Amino acid sequence: MATKHLFLLPGDGIGPEAMAEVKKLISAMNDKLGSGFATEDGLVGGCAYDAHGAAISDADMDKAMAADAVLFGAVGGPKWDAVPYEVRPEAGLLRLRKDMELFANLRPAICYPALAASSSLKQEVVEGLDILIVRELTGGVYFGEPKQIIDLGNGQKRGIDTQVYDTFEIERISGVAFELARTRKNHVTSMEKRNVMKSGVLWNEVVTQTHKARYSDVKLDHMLADAGGMQLVRWPKQFDVIVTDNLFGDMLSDIAAMLTGSIGMLPSASLGAPDVRTKKRKALYEPVHGSAPDIAGKGIANPIAMIASFAMCLRYSFGMVDEADRVEGAIAAVLDAGLRTKDIFSPGMTEVGTVEMGDAIIARF
Amino acid sequence: MATKHLFLLPGDGIGPEAMAEVKKLISAMNDKLGSGFATEDGLVGGCAYDAHGAAISDADMDKAMAADAVLFGAVGGPKWDAVPYEVRPEAGLLRLRKDMELFANLRPAICYPALAASSSLKQEVVEGLDILIVRELTGGVYFGEPKQIIDLGNGQKRGIDTQVYDTFEIERISGVAFELARTRKNHVTSMEKRNVMKSGVLWNEVVTQTHKARYSDVKLDHMLADAGGMQLVRWPKQFDVIVTDNLFGDMLSDIAAMLTGSIGMLPSASLGAPDVRTKKRKALYEPVHGSAPDIAGKGIANPIAMIASFAMCLRYSFGMVDEADRVEGAIAAVLDAGLRTKDIFSPGMTEVGTVEMGDAIIARF
Ligand SMILES: CC(C)[C@H](C(=O)O)[C@@H](O)C(=O)O
Numbered sequence: 198m199a200t201k202h203l204f205l206l207p208g209d210g211i212g213p214e215a216m217a218e219v220k221k222l223i224s225a226m227n228d229k230l231g232s233g234f235a236t237e238d239g240l241v242g243g244c245a246y247d248a249h250g251a252a253i254s255d256a257d258m259d260k261a262m263a264a265d266a267v268l269f270g271a272v273g274g275p276k277w278d279a280v281p282y283e284v285r286p287e288a289g290l291l292r293l294r295k296d297m298e299l300f301a302n303l304r305p306a307i308c309y310p311a312l313a314a315s316s317s318l319k320q321e322v323v324e325g326l327d328i329l330i331v332r333e334l335t336g337g338v339y340f341g342e343p344k345q346i347i348d349l350g351n352g353q354k355r356g357i358d359t360q361v362y363d364t365f366e367i368e369r370i371s372g373v374a375f376e377l378a379r380t381r382k383n384h385v386t387s388m389e390k391r392n393v394m395k396s397g398v399l400w401n402e403v404v405t406q407t408h409k410a411r412y413s414d415v416k417l418d419h420m421l422a423d424a425g426g427m428q429l430v431r432w433p434k435q436f437d438v439i440v441t442d443n444l445f446g447d448m449l450s451d452i453a454a455m456l457t458g459s460i461g462m463l464p465s466a467s468l469g470a471p472d473v474r475t476k477k478r479k480a481l482y483e484p485v486h487g488s489a490p491d492i493a494g495k496g497i498a499n500p501i502a503m504i505a506s507f508a509m510c511l512r513y514s515f516g517m518v519d520e521a522d523r524v525e526g527a528i529a530a531v532l533d534a535g536l537r538t539k540d541i542f543s544p545g546m547t548e549v550g551t552v553e554m555g556d557a558i559i560a561r562f
Numbered sequence: 563m564a565t566k567h568l569f570l571l572p573g574d575g576i577g578p579e580a581m582a583e584v585k586k587l588i589s590a591m592n593d594k595l596g597s598g599f600a601t602e603d604g605l606v607g608g609c610a611y612d613a614h615g616a617a618i619s620d621a622d623m624d625k626a627m628a629a630d631a632v633l634f635g636a637v638g639g640p641k642w643d644a645v646p647y648e649v650r651p652e653a654g655l656l657r658l659r660k661d662m663e664l665f666a667n668l669r670p671a672i673c674y675p676a677l678a679a680s681s682s683l684k685q686e687v688v689e690g691l692d693i694l695i696v697r698e699l700t701g702g703v704y705f706g707e708p709k710q711i712i713d714l715g716n717g718q719k720r721g722i723d724t725q726v727y728d729t730f731e732i733e734r735i736s737g738v739a740f741e742l743a744r745t746r747k748n749h750v751t752s753m754e755k756r757n758v759m760k761s762g763v764l765w766n767e768v769v770t771q772t773h774k775a776r777y778s779d780v781k782l783d784h785m786l787a788d789a790g791g792m793q794l795v796r797w798p799k800q801f802d803v804i805v806t807d808n809l810f811g812d813m814l815s816d817i818a819a820m821l822t823g824s825i826g827m828l829p830s831a832s833l834g835a836p837d838v839r840t841k842k843r844k845a846l847y848e849p850v851h852g853s854a855p856d857i858a859g860k861g862i863a864n865p866i867a868m869i870a871s872f873a874m875c876l877r878y879s880f881g882m883v884d885e886a887d888r889v890e891g892a893i894a895a896v897l898d899a900g901l902r903t904k905d906i907f908s909p910g911m912t913e914v915g916t917v918e919m920g921d922a923i924i925a926r927f
Pocket residue numbers: 287290447757758788
């Protein structure tokens with residue numbers, strides 16, 4: 198069996214603590230199952246800036262490009278609030294997404310039965326929730342040019358960002374959404390603001406055409422993004438797969454994550470196009486939560502989102518479906534057993550730290 | 563007492579039904595209190611397109627510009643889904659906002675005690691909620707140029723929108739937010755995506771400077787807009803006044819409205835700058851809800867958001883604070899009395915139609 202190369206970018210804040218638990222799981226899989234993972238660590242975000250003045254070094258970018266998959270922790274923190282825009286922690290993540298052409302960001306929002314009560318939403322609204330947000334990740338206002346601040350004189354400046362989408366970008370992301378819908382409840386909702394944005398008009402048009410040409414077996418709805426946000430809060434179970442652009446996807450997937458009452462639990466996968474020759478996709482896996490600098494280093498961070506991201510890696514990058522199921526099953530089992538990190542604690546449960554939570558999941562794997 | 567000129571634009575869908583209840587209230591005020599309102603009706607949205615091929619005519623635009631205040635219902639519906647972009651129903655509203663320079667959109671999200679249980683959020687999360695979203699309304703991606711679809715050939719098109727903010731635009735909207743915060747809990751949260759948008763960097767900078775120069779007595783926080791959306795869902799009571807740009811304001815205010823469990827209840831005010839000479843602000847008042855074409859003409863629409871928008875008009879355009887309080891008190895009273903339109907109905911309450919609800923509010927005014 199060929200060695201599976203994982204490049205690990207723990208990043209800042211709680212990133213390294215969460216990643217440490219994944220490393221233990223990887224070792225366990227190598228030891229017990231001979232899974233053949235080889236890991237290497239790199240720097241991204243504030244720690245990379247501290248080490249060499251950039252949010253990710255060219256050398257680490259090369260390693261990310263060459264790896265079978267990248268596992269990413271989290272970046273940022275108050276320490277780097279004043280660093281120049283070009284080298285801010287987030288720039289490392291954005292460069293990874295752009296240079297690896299990870300255009301498809303998959304963000305499942307699943308409400309674990311054991312946690313339904315801890316959502317700020319009523320239990321009946323979120324219980325059993327299982328939606329998948331497919332977010333375009335390499336286009337839109339994140340990368341469009343011009344993107345600049347111009348000095349107009351007289352104390353006036355102008356800040357400019359550009360939202361750009363081409364037909365092929367909308368086509369390929371909606372293709373991913375339709376394909377995934379076929380493995381689920383066969384229902385896609387596309388969200389944009391076609392009533393105020395030309396890119397939204399094009400988005401709507403291309404999704405409609407792609408549907409007609411290749412996926413007419415899938416149910417397709419269109420919703421304005423603001424109405425979509427409302428409907429997510431009102432009755433999220435009406436959705437199966439949501440496909441949307443980079444910025445709306447950023448907002449809507451965070452809201453969807455929060456509905457589940459467990460943002461510390463949710464993983465994501467960012468995928469590129471299959472290589473023409475090898476059919477392999479470049480891929481990066483990261484938790485939906487951020488670096489949480491306020492609790493970093495205290496041993497209380499929830500490692501589940503990071504571990505669940507590794508489960509997505511097993512599934513999507515290595516086709517290790519059984520192993521992925523086992524990791525996800527182990528997570529559900531520790532929750533059923535009443536173990537909780539501080540962020541998801543509720544009376545009557547057993548509070549544990551990051552390491553204990555990781556150990557408990559590995560023990561049940 | 564000088565005549566108070568109101569220009570009424572009921573629009574499409576449930577707009578006219580809701581506006582009819584406001585007209586009754588205006589007549590009652592004229593008759594009983596001698597309030598001296600003169601009203602005139604115009605067309606906006608799909609009905610204006612049907613009448614003269616534009617989403618608002620130049621003649622009606624002139625009347626809106628000349629009025630003391632504009633009351634706006636709602637626009638749009640499936641009937642006009644295929645009309646050209648330039649004359650789609652929303653274009654009428656956008657032209658009103660732009661030509662009247664209504665840069666400050668005030669959207670209170672208030673949870674009426676009588677309705678706390680009907681939110682999809684837990685009662686303790688929304689009970690007593692009272693936040694105010696101050697949304698910039700004449701800039702950003704809604705109006706920035708270029709805004710176009712380019713044909714690239716080979717079946718490829720490119721959709722482009724431009725997000726633009728100048729210093730003065732951010733300064734004046736944050737000034738409005740700080741002023742309003744002083745009349746409330748003295749706390750402003752500014753939201754942007756400075757980690758990916760240059761306009762967000764400038765936004766953050768200008769809000770910070772404005773605060774330092776003129777409003778350092780007000781508590782100011784900054785939050786990334788995606789995190790802000792999450793926090794709105796998690797624990798909305800942490801906010802007092804939220805100030806944000808046009809697009810984020812669109813998303814976030816709709817989400818905030820939905821939290822209250824009563825989108826059919828929420829009003830908004832869109833204000834211009836005070837005239838240098840007369841000190842009067844141009845103003846437009848509209849419900850947060852849309853045209854709801856599915857229930858239009860059935861007599862079941864909730865007129866409360868439209869009536870509450872008129873209460874905001876009394877308060878902000880005419881300084882009729884007592885009368886505004888009385889309208890808002892009458893709304894609370896009918897809710898306490900158990901009257902409910904279909905959208906906010908719950909078991910044990912009395913279901914009423916649009917007209918009965920309007921009559922009941924006027925009777926308690
Ligand atoms: C860290 C930041 C640049 C990023 C984004 O805006 O995409 C984050 O919010 C996310 O959703 O992954």
